[in-house]
Structure formats: C-alpha cells, structure tokens
Amino acid sequence: MLIGKPPGIPSSEITPQDQYLNRRRFMRSALSTSVAAGAAALGVNRIAEVLSPSVSVLAGTKLETVPSPLTTTGEQLTSLEDITHYNNFYEFGVDKDQPAKNAGLLPIRPWMVRVEGKVKQPRTFDIDDLLKLRPLEDRVYRHRCVEAWSMVIPWVGYSLSEFIHQCDPLPSAKYVQFLSYYDKRVEKWSSESSIFWPYSEGLRMDEAMNPLTLLTFGLYGEVLPNQDGAPVRIVVPWKYGFKSAKSIVAVRFLDKQPPTTWNDQGPNEYGFYSNVNPNVDHPRWSQRTERRIGQPFYAQRRTTLLFNGYGDQVALLYNGMDLRRNF
Amino acid sequence: MKRSTIIAFKTLVWLVCLWPLGRLLWGAVTNNLGADPTATITFATGLATLRILTISLAITPVRRLSPRLNWLIQFRRLLGLFAFFYASLHLLTYIALYAGFDVNAMAADIAKRRYITAGVAAWLLLLPLAATSTSWSIRKLGGARWRNLHKLVYAAAVCGVIHYWWQVKPGVRTPLTITIVLAVLLIARLVFGWMRQRKEHACTA
Numbered sequence: 001m002l003i004g005k006p007p008g009i010p011s012s013e014i015t016p017q018d019q020y021l022n023r024r025r026f027m028r029s030a031l032s033t034s035v036a037a038g039a040a041a042l043g044v045n046r047i048a049e050v051l052s053p054s055v056s057v058l059a060g061t062k063l064e065t066v067p068s069p070l071t072t073t074g075e076q077l078t079s080l081e082d083i084t085h086y087n088n089f090y091e092f093g094v095d096k097d098q099p100a101k102n103a104g105l106l107p108i109r110p111w112m113v114r115v116e117g118k119v120k121q122p123r124t125f126d127i128d129d130l131l132k133l134r135p136l137e138d139r140v141y142r143h144r145c146v147e148a149w150s151m152v153i154p155w156v157g158y159s160l161s162e163f164i165h166q167c168d169p170l171p172s173a174k175y176v177q178f179l180s181y182y183d184k185r186v187e188k189w190s191s192e193s194s195i196f197w198p199y200s201e202g203l204r205m206d207e208a209m210n211p212l213t214l215l216t217f218g219l220y221g222e223v224l225p226n227q228d229g230a231p232v233r234i235v236v237p238w239k240y241g242f243k244s245a246k247s248i249v250a251v252r253f254l255d256k257q258p259p260t261t262w263n264d265q266g267p268n269e270y271g272f273y274s275n276v277n278p279n280v281d282h283p284r285w286s287q288r289t290e291r292r293i294g295q296p297f298y299a300q301r302r303t304t305l306l307f308n309g310y311g312d313q314v315a316l317l318y319n320g321m322d323l324r325r326n327f
Numbered sequence: 328m329k330r331s332t333i334i335a336f337k338t339l340v341w342l343v344c345l346w347p348l349g350r351l352l353w354g355a356v357t358n359n360l361g362a363d364p365t366a367t368i369t370f371a372t373g374l375a376t377l378r379i380l381t382i383s384l385a386i387t388p389v390r391r392l393s394p395r396l397n398w399l400i401q402f403r404r405l406l407g408l409f410a411f412f413y414a415s416l417h418l419l420t421y422i423a424l425y426a427g428f429d430v431n432a433m434a435a436d437i438a439k440r441r442y443i444t445a446g447v448a449a450w451l452l453l454l455p456l457a458a459t460s461t462s463w464s465i466r467k468l469g470g471a472r473w474r475n476l477h478k479l480v481y482a483a484a485v486c487g488v489i490h491y492w493w494q495v496k497p498g499v500r501t502p503l504t505i506t507i508v509l510a511v512l513l514i515a516r517l518v519f520g521w522m523r524q525r526k527e528h529a530c531t532a
Contacts, residue, residue: 086362094499096362149363194498266497284440284494286432297355297364297424 061223063156068137070211072237072309075142078151080220082294087227088145089246090195091180091187098189099227105186106226106247113232117253118173125166127231131217133166134158138221139214141237143244144276144308146262150290155235156218161209163251169205173253177202177260178234178245195261201245202258202272203236204317212237212313238310240274271327275318276308280327328398340402344409347375348416365424372417377487377505380410381512384484388515404460407480411457414450414487421446442493449486452479481516484509 089099092106111127136156143151164176182198184190190197207213214235217224224230229246236243242262252258262270269283278288291300307314318326351371354360361367383406390396421443426433436443456477458464465473488509491502 082362094501149366193496193500269497281439284442286436291363291365293362295364296358297360297368300363300365301424301427 063131063136063218063221063223065136065138065156065218065221068139070137070139070313072140072142072152075140075152077140077154078292078294083151083153083219084225084227086151086293088147088241089227089229090193091182091190091197091199092227093189094192102189103226103230106181106230107186108226108231111231111249113248114250115167115253116250117177118170118255119253120168120170123167130163130215130232134162136217139235141212141214141235142308143235143237143241144290144304146240146242146270146274146282146287148282148285148287148290148304149293150302150304151293154220155214155216156221157214157216157235159211160213160215160234161211163215164208167251167253169253172255174205175202175254175257176205176208177250177252177254177258178248179250179252180245181247181249195265198249199245199261200259201234201243202254202260203234203243204257206317207236207314210314210317212310238275238307238314240270240276242270243274273318273323273326275314275323275327276304277306277323277327278304279306280324333398333401336402337405340405344375344379344406347371347413365420368424369417369420372413372420373491376410376413376417377484377491379406379413380480380484380487381505381508383407383410384480384509384512388512388519391519408457408460411453414453418447418450442490445486445490445493449483449490452483452486456480456483481513485513 085100086096087099087103088096089103092099092102109127113125113127113130114122115125116122135158137158138154138156140152140154143153178201180199180201181187182190184197187197203213214237216229216233216235217231219225219228224233226247229244229248232248233246234244234248257272260272262274263272276287281287287304289301290304292302293300305311351360351368354367355364383403386399386403386406390399422428422433426436437447438444456479459468459473459476468476488502488506491505495501
C-alpha cells in the first residue's frame with residue numbers, strides 16, 4: 001500500500017546544506033587554482049565569493065534541539081563572535097585569531113568517524129548518521145582553558161555515553177582515545193609548533209560515560225563553526241579545554257591509558273586527568289582565578305571552581321584519588 | 328645631519344614608540360581590546376618592550392658599519408627609556424590585573440614561577456639604567472663607569488627573552504624571531520669587541 005507515503009523528494013536525496021556549500025567551495029578553489037595567476041585569478045575569486053559567500057565561518061545550518069536538565073544556568077553566555085574568534089586549534093595556527101581565518105579549509109563533508117580497538121566489531125559512522133542517532137540537546141557549559149581564561153558556551157549535542165552504547169565496547173575497554181583530523185596539506189600551520197600530530201586526547205571509561213561528557217555537533221543552535229571543531233567534537237566541561245578534542249575522526253577503546261598530545265608535550269604541565277582545580281597550580285601560573293572572555297579588562301577576573309563547578313556530578317569519579325598527584 | 332632633520336626623526340621615533348600605547352588606549356576607550364583584554368594588554372606591552380629594547384641595542388653595531396651613521400647615537404637614550412616605559416606598564420599590568428595588588432600572591436609568584444622571576448629581574452636590571460639616563464649622571468659617574476653600568480642592558484634583554492620563552496607553551500616557537508635578532512646583535516657586539524682588541528694589540532706591538 002502506498003497510503004501515507006509523502007509526495008516529493010525523499011529525504012535521502014536532499015543534499016545537506018553543508019555538503020552543498022562544500023561543493024561550492026570546491027568549485028571556488030578549482031576555479032581560482034585553474035586560472036593563471038595575477039589579476040585574472042583575482043577577478044575569478046571575486047565572482048566565486050559572490051557565488052558562495054562566507055561559507056568558512058558559519059555554515060549557519062540550524063539544528064533541531066531539545067532542552068536538557070544537564071544545562072548550566074545563571075551565567076551570561078559568551079558572544080558567538082568571541083567563541084568563534086578566540087580559539088586554540090593549533091592545526092590552523094598558534095594565534096587565537098588564526099583558526100577563524102584558516103579553518104575554512106577543513107573538509108567537513110563527507111566525514112566519517114572510525115570506531116576501533118576493544119570493540120565487538122570495528123565500524124565507521126557517517127557524520128549524518130551520528131547527527132540522527134539521538135535527539136540533540138542544548139547544553140550550556142562553562143569552558144575553562146588551562147591558560148586561565150573561561151567562556152560560557154551553549155553547545156548542542158548528546159551524551160557521549162549514548163554513542164558509546166552503539167559502539168559495543170568489550171569489558172576490557174578501560175579508556176577511550178579521540179583522534180582529531182590531520183592532513184598537513186590542509187593544516188599547513190600545524191608545523192608552527194613542534195607538536196606530534198594528529199591531536200590525541202583520552203578519557204577513562206567512567207569519565208567518558210558520565211552524562212556530562214558531550215558528543216558535540218553545534219553551538220548557539222547551529223552546526224559547529226569549523227574553528228570550534230566541526231563537524232563533531234568532544235566537550236568535557238569539568239576538565240581544562242584541551243581535553244575536549246576537536247574535529248574527531250577516530251574513537252579508540254583501549255585497555256590502557258592512551259598517549260595524549262599536551263601530556264606528551266609537557267608531562268609536568270598537563271596531566272592526563274587535567275580536571276579544573278584551583279588548588280593545583282600550573283607550574284607557570286596560578287589556577288586560582290580565571291579571566292572571563294568578553295568582559296572589560298577591569299572586570300574579567302573571577303574565582304575558579306573545583307571541577308569547574310561540576311563537582312556534584314563528577315567528584316565521585318575521583319574518590320580516593322590524590323588530585324595533586326593525578327593532576 | 329641637520330638639526331631640523333634630527334628633530335623630524337625624533338618626532339617620528341616618538342610617534343612610532345607611542346603607537347602601541349595609542350592602540351591600547353583607543354581599544355580601551357572603544358571597548359575593542361579583543362576577547363581577552365587582559366591578555367591583549369599584557370602581550371602588547373611585553374612585545375613593545377622587547378622590540379624597542381632590541382632596536383636600541385642595534386644602534387651601536389649599525390653605527391660601526393659606517394662613520395656616516397654616527398648620528399644614530401642620539402636616539403639610543405630615547406629608545407632605552409621607551410623600553411623601560413613599556414616594561415613598567417607590563418609590570419603594572421601584572422600587579423593590577425593578575426595579582427590584584429595582592430603582595431603575598433606576588434611574592435609567591437616571584438619565588439615559584441621562573442618566568443615571573445626572569446621578568447622581574449629584567450625590569451630590575453633596567454631600573455638603574457633608566458635612573459642614570461641623564462647627561463648629569465654620565466658626567467657624575469664618568470664615561471667608563473657609566474658605560475660599564477649600562478652593559479646591564481644585555482643582561483636585561485636576555486632575561487626578557489628567557490621570560491618570553493618560559494611563558495609560552497612547550498612546542499610554541501613565537502619568541503624565535505626576536506631571539507635570533509637579539510643573538511645576532513650580541514654576536515656582532517662580541518665580534519666588534521674582538522676586532523678592536525686585535526687592532527689595539529697590533530698598534531701597541
């Protein structure tokens with residue numbers, strides 16, 4: 001019977017806006033590279049710019065979201081401008097304003113996330129399937145960088161635990177590792193630092209399963225801008241920002257602690273746990289206070305909270321652990 | 328060099344040296360100091376200090392290249408004092424915006440954090456140089472003693488660059504350019520000194 005079958009184009013045939021925009025970007029780069037250098041190329045670039053204006057900063061696609069009881073209330077949100085123009089994303093440059101300029105090159109479609117390691121069956125998820133796996137929730141979280149600045153960000157996503165259930169990890173899986181996208185031809189700025197790429201981060205299994213840990217697809221109700229880790233990233237609000245890996249392409253389940261990028265760079269400065277903790281100083285600066293982004297210079301300073309204020313939900317994970325040693 | 332040309336150049340040096348401060352003041356007034364104004368102010372004043380200090384250190388080696396460049400010496404004091412001015416603003420930023428005028432916090436920072444130790448050391452090394460920058464001081468101290476005292480500027484510059492390196496994350500290489508420039512200037516200094524010694528030696532032999 002055909003009763004109830006909606007007329008028109010099946011949803012599988014509708015090109016997602018991102019992909020559509022990406023194709024235009026591809027055309028633009030094809031145009032500008034194929035034409036000879038000089039004034040001719042400039043002219044063509046301008047035409048291409050008119051064809052596909054500012055795709056790089058905000059894809060602007062609205063996401064369907066539902067409210068969440070896990071959202072943080074009572075904080076003034078950091079502006080979208082600051083969230084998208086003050087970024088640490090070293091693959092696109094070490095300066096805070098570089099990712100906004102350079103991350104437009106990140107090829108966010110097609111995008112696959114590999115699941116491997118201690119799982120029943122390794123598999124690959126398409127980003128568009130991940131987006132539909134669970135209802136997307138609005139989750140406002142405080143975001144505390146190890147550099148002693150902080151923001152309040154309205155993320156969009158669902159608990160990472162929901163995704164992990166789909167991955168069927170084996171009982172021997174004790175840790176989860178996240179690997180970020182890396183292609184030095186695209187991310188040519190990655191050589192500005194002596195970091196060993198790709199960017200790697202990791203969590204203990206119980207940390208990854210905590211409902212606060214967010215598999216994140218958007219912010220401010222729209223898909224993630226590239227510089228904020230498009231098309232999918234991790235957000236762990238009680239840990240310093242660098243624990244929240246961006247633009248992930250692989251999730252690995254492991255029986256032992258994975259190597260992680262900043263921990264490898266400076267083991268005495270960046271611990272594996274890196275829980276926000278005002279009582280454990282960074283060797284080079286105090287973590288007692290933080291500077292709230294977007295406030296005037298005389299009003300930025302505020303007290304840093306243990307576990308970034310999420311102690312009620314996560315302190316249990318570290319019962320009996322010496323947080324000074326396991327910083 | 329004509330007097331009017333020197334005055335024109337001095338005006339230019341003043342304008343260039345005041346540029347970083349002007350930008351910060353304009354940014355503060357128009358609420359346009361970036362997402363993290365405290366960091367913007369800290370970085371701008373620190374970078375201005377190192378740059379102006381490095382330019383002031385370049386004057387003597389550049390003069391040695393040709394006697395016709397001798398007039399450059401007239402700008403060295405001005406540049407040195409501007410470097411000290413920005414170093415003081417940088418220190419004040421730390422005292423006010425980071426330490427919140429808390430003396431205990433500052434003492435702990437200086438003792439515990441080596442990049443702050445190096446930074447404070449650099450400022451303390453510049454302090455006597457700024458204090459003895461007047462012509463009266465040069466006369467009072469005598470040329471040789473004054474010159475010896477002012478060799479501290481090298482120590483200050485080295486402390487400043489170390490302060491920069493110790494402050495950035497491991498793996499970040501942004502302080503590399505200024506370090507190379509400073510290293511070249513210090514090596515030039517050593518080479519010139521060695522050449523002069525050889526010349527004097529040849530004369531007395």
